[in-house]
Amino acid sequence: MTKILTNKIFQRAVVFAIGLALLFIGLTRLLVPKTNSTELALGTKFANGILGEPENTIDVVMLGNSRIYTAICPMDLWDKHGITSYICGTPGQAVSDSVLFLEKACKIQKPKLVILGADNIFDGMGISTYYFSKLKDKVRIFQYHNRWKSLGWEDFYKKPTNDWTDTNKGFNYSTFVSAAPEKPNFMKDKGAPPKEISYVSLRCLKDIQAICASVGAKLLIVSTPNWTSWSVAKNRAMEIMCRDFKIDFVDMNLGQYDAKINWQTDTKDKGDHLNYAGATKVTDIIAEYLHKNYELPDHRKDSKFDAWHKAYESHLVMTNKKPR
Amino acid sequence: MTSHNFVVFVGAFLPALVLIYGLCPQKHRGKIMLLAGYGLYFMIDGKLIVYAVLSTLSVYGISQAMAYVLWQRDTELMEADGKAEKKAIRAKTKKKLRLIMAFAILLHIGLLFVLKYSAFFGENLNRLFRVTGVGVSLPVKYFALPLGISFYTLQAVAYLFDIQREKVKADRNIGRVALFLSFFGSFIEGPISRYEDTAEDLWAGHPLEFESLRRGGVRVLIGIVKRYVIANRFNMFISTVFTSYAAFDGVMIALAMLLFTIQLYMDFSGMMDVVIGAASIFGVKLKENFRQPFFSKSITEFWTRWHISLGAFFRDYVFYPLTMSKPLKNLTTKARRLLGSHYGPLMSATLALFVVWVLNGLWHGAGFQYLAFGMFHFVLITLGSLFAPLSRKAVDHLGIVREGRLYSVFCVVRTFFLVNIGELIFRAIGFRAALSMIKRMFTQFSTTRFADGTFTALGIDYYDLLLSAVVLFVFFIASVYKERGGDPIDWLMQRRTSVRFAAYYVLIILIVVFGAYGYGYVAVDPIYANF
Numbered sequence: 001m002t003k004i005l006t007n008k009i010f011q012r013a014v015v016f017a018i019g020l021a022l023l024f025i026g027l028t029r030l031l032v033p034k035t036n037s038t039e040l041a042l043g044t045k046f047a048n049g050i051l052g053e054p055e056n057t058i059d060v061v062m063l064g065n066s067r068i069y070t071a072i073c074p075m076d077l078w079d080k081h082g083i084t085s086y087i088c089g090t091p092g093q094a095v096s097d098s099v100l101f102l103e104k105a106c107k108i109q110k111p112k113l114v115i116l117g118a119d120n121i122f123d124g125m126g127i128s129t130y131y132f133s134k135l136k137d138k139v140r141i142f143q144y145h146n147r148w149k150s151l152g153w154e155d156f157y158k159k160p161t162n163d164w165t166d167t168n169k170g171f172n173y174s175t176f177v178s179a180a181p182e183k184p185n186f187m188k189d190k191g192a193p194p195k196e197i198s199y200v201s202l203r204c205l206k207d208i209q210a211i212c213a214s215v216g217a218k219l220l221i222v223s224t225p226n227w228t229s230w231s232v233a234k235n236r237a238m239e240i241m242c243r244d245f246k247i248d249f250v251d252m253n254l255g256q257y258d259a260k261i262n263w264q265t266d267t268k269d270k271g272d273h274l275n276y277a278g279a280t281k282v283t284d285i286i287a288e289y290l291h292k293n294y295e296l297p298d299h300r301k302d303s304k305f306d307a308w309h310k311a312y313e314s315h316l317v318m319t320n321k322k323p324r
Numbered sequence: 325m326t327s328h329n330f331v332v333f334v335g336a337f338l339p340a341l342v343l344i345y346g347l348c349p350q351k352h353r354g355k356i357m358l359l360a361g362y363g364l365y366f367m368i369d370g371k372l373i374v375y376a377v378l379s380t381l382s383v384y385g386i387s388q389a390m391a392y393v394l395w396q397r398d399t400e401l402m403e404a405d406g407k408a409e410k411k412a413i414r415a416k417t418k419k420k421l422r423l424i425m426a427f428a429i430l431l432h433i434g435l436l437f438v439l440k441y442s443a444f445f446g447e448n449l450n451r452l453f454r455v456t457g458v459g460v461s462l463p464v465k466y467f468a469l470p471l472g473i474s475f476y477t478l479q480a481v482a483y484l485f486d487i488q489r490e491k492v493k494a495d496r497n498i499g500r501v502a503l504f505l506s507f508f509g510s511f512i513e514g515p516i517s518r519y520e521d522t523a524e525d526l527w528a529g530h531p532l533e534f535e536s537l538r539r540g541g542v543r544v545l546i547g548i549v550k551r552y553v554i555a556n557r558f559n560m561f562i563s564t565v566f567t568s569y570a571a572f573d574g575v576m577i578a579l580a581m582l583l584f585t586i587q588l589y590m591d592f593s594g595m596m597d598v599v600i601g602a603a604s605i606f607g608v609k610l611k612e613n614f615r616q617p618f619f620s621k622s623i624t625e626f627w628t629r630w631h632i633s634l635g636a637f638f639r640d641y642v643f644y645p646l647t648m649s650k651p652l653k654n655l656t657t658k659a660r661r662l663l664g665s666h667y668g669p670l671m672s673a674t675l676a677l678f679v680v681w682v683l684n685g686l687w688h689g690a691g692f693q694y695l696a697f698g699m700f701h702f703v704l705i706t707l708g709s710l711f712a713p714l715s716r717k718a719v720d721h722l723g724i725v726r727e728g729r730l731y732s733v734f735c736v737v738r739t740f741f742l743v744n745i746g747e748l749i750f751r752a753i754g755f756r757a758a759l760s761m762i763k764r765m766f767t768q769f770s771t772t773r774f775a776d777g778t779f780t781a782l783g784i785d786y787y788d789l790l791l792s793a794v795v796l797f798v799f800f801i802a803s804v805y806k807e808r809g810g811d812p813i814d815w816l817m818q819r820r821t822s823v824r825f826a827a828y829y830v831l832i833i834l835i836v837v838f839g840a841y842g843y844g845y846v847a848v849d850p851i852y853a854n855f
Contacts, residue, residue, distance in 0.1 A: 009534055012821060015825075016825055016828070019825065019829065020829065020832065023829060023833070024836075027833070027837060031837070128329070128331060128332045132331065136842075141836055141837065142836065142842070143842070145836060145837045145838075145839065145841075145842065146842060148787075148837055148838065149785070149787040
């Protein structure tokens with residue numbers, strides 16, 4: 001042992017490693033965004049808005065890709081049953097990123113329910129993406145490295161703060177209409193075998209379940225109406241998976257939770273995503289489902305949540321709706 | 325191989341292998357390397373590993389058959405009396421070896437042809453039948469192409485050729501043959517190695533030495549910098565312009581062409597740095613595949629500096645055998661009498677060169693643009709040879725010093741421009757697209773896209789360009805140093821510890837902070853891995 005410790009090569013390697021670690025720490029501090037409103041990648045600003053919410057005020061955390069943040073409107077959930085919710089959704093969110101967003105959210109929130117969009121379970125992510133995603137989270141320089149292009153003086157001295165939140169609570173509002181093409185066989189292939197769910201997705205799902213258990217939250221998977229990529233095969237796979245994992249599952253493309261979407265008027269991009277008219281239909285069903293199945297408190301009369309009333313006023317202005 | 329596999333390769337596979345290799349007793353290290361090769365292959369290509377295994381078994385079987393024929397010859401020669409009998413034995417052996425070699429080529433090149441080219445030829449024959457009204461339609465099948473098949477097939481064929489020529493002896497150790505063909509570094513993108521150069525070293529299980537680890541590690545880092553800082557950065561811009569070329573003016577196309585040439589070099593030579601560096605960690609010296617190609621003064625010289633191992637393969641196993649064949653030798657003799665000592669031999673050389681460039685073009689891919697890429701270089705090299713005496717006279721007549729710096733710079737710039745045109749043909753989505761892009765470069769030369777901001781919306785902004793310029797300048801200086809006979813890694817290793825550490829930190833920071841990965845970038849898959 002003494003021989004190794006006095007070895008010149010070993011000593012130099014240790015010095016090199018310490019130097020590298022210090023360099024990484026320094027650069028990470030420099031590159032880390034100094035506010036949670038920094039757009040690190042498309043949509044992350046809105047997802048990170050949850051970090052600016054007061055502690056333990058969000059009862060429902062939603063995770064997923066664009067299909068979820070265009071379909072469920074947290075402000076309408078507030079209006080209907082006083083449910084406080086936030087969507088940590090990003091475009092094409094990999095299920096491994098859903099895990100990371102939930103981890104981050106649960107550091108300051110203690111949600112009672114976590115809703116995961118069913119669509120990103122099928123993102124086909126490989127094992128290397130999974131580990132790289134984990135690595136990026138632990139060694140944050142990998143996540144923020146590209147900020148060298150937008151560094152300012154304040155990056156050298158300011159401490160990171162989470163001082164911003166989104167008044168739409170992560171929801172993407174659009175009234176644009178672009179009708180979907182006819183698809184006579186949509187969800188009609190009843191005999192389709194279940195689609196394969198990757199090992200990585202299942203592993204991430206277990207991670208999500210573990211986080212939920214640690215904060216005492218329940219997990220619900222929702223397949224929001226989707227004209228372009230949902231199928232009977234995916235529905236069957238989700239049913240089997242949710243039964244095996246003992247997770248609640250709501251499929252809004254089939255059966256009792258069918259949101260009766262009019263694909264001529266309720267979509268903004270030919271059936272890929274819903275517009276606000278479509279989102280209202282979905283939110284109505286989700287609001288009733290949550291109210292009926294989970295004991296979520298109504299915060300509308302709680303003065304601690306005055307900011308939500310203000311946010312709802314902004315929502316009314318944005319949507320041209322009249323107060324009830 | 326995808327960019328993801330590359331990350332796993334350098335980030336996890338290689339460090340783990342170094343550790344396992346170092347801890348393993350020397351006698352098992354060759355086996356570890358073999359397992360590593362197959363493991364990596366399986367990780368990247370899954371079930372298609374079957375091709376690599378079967379190919380290895382077949383090469384081994386054929387090599388043993390050749391060894392048997394040669395052993396039989398030697399035994400018969402010992403017992404033979406008289407020159408005539410010995411001559412007959414040798415002729416018989418030669419014939420047998422040729423038959424075995426023909427079988428090997430049929431099997432291995434045939435398999436490559438079926439997997440890689442049958443769909444291309446089938447489709448085009450069917451098109452020809454339709455146009456000419458022949459009422460025949462061939463069935464066209466599409467096959468999944470096993471990783472690196474074009475590389476290991478050439479390595480395998482070269483090994484068998486060398487046995488036939490008695491340059492190397494058929495190895496009885498199947499592990500060594502398998503490792504030579506499946507060495508984890510070179511089956512992806514080469515270099516196409518010769519048996520006598522690498523097989524022994526690979527199987528020997530050399531001990532890990534600090535110096536090799538250090539030098540190899542730096543070489544690997546340099547390769548990653550090339551791929552991550554430069555090649556990835558240009559990818560989105562290049563893809564967009566080459567795919568939707570009709571929407572862009574000549575300046576944008578010219579820029580995409582230039583950036584693709586740089587990208588291809590940085591990607592391919594970067595992969596070679598990684599592979600050669602990784603091999604050197606294990607004490608294996610692979611041959612260089614690049615030698616400052618952009619300092620070439622002619623296209624002929626360029627191809628002795630770019631993808632050297634492929635050029636050497638075609639030279640040794642196609643060009644020389646063809647020019648030394650009886651019909652071409654006869655042609656040379658006759659042509660020399662008629663056309664003199666410059667143009668006479670040129671006839672047979674040009675014929676052989678034509679075959680080489682058809683094969684070279686097709687080796688890169690099944691598509692007319694690849695054939696055109698090959699023909700483009702064939703025409704340039706042939707014209708260069710044809711007009712060499714005339715051009716020498718013209719230059720002398722003008723009083724230009726051929727060895728002078730100014731003329732050299734002119735030749736280098738001219739060659740670089742021609743190489744760029746060749747790479748445009750190579751990268752274009754089809755031959756017609758290539759022609760249209762070249763036409764646009766000369767007829768729609770406008771700088772408006774720079775001014776209106778379109779340029780920066782295509783995935784590279786001015787920060788990207790500035791960073792790329794600085795990094796490329798450093799690589800340029802290193803290339804000048806190499807061209808003058810120096811070795812930048814040698815230079816670095818002779819510096820003080822603090823300078824070396826600073827250099828290592830710069831390389832790591834370049835990759836981690838300035839690497840083009842994550843949101844906003846589309847990483848380029850190793851380009852030559854698709855061939």
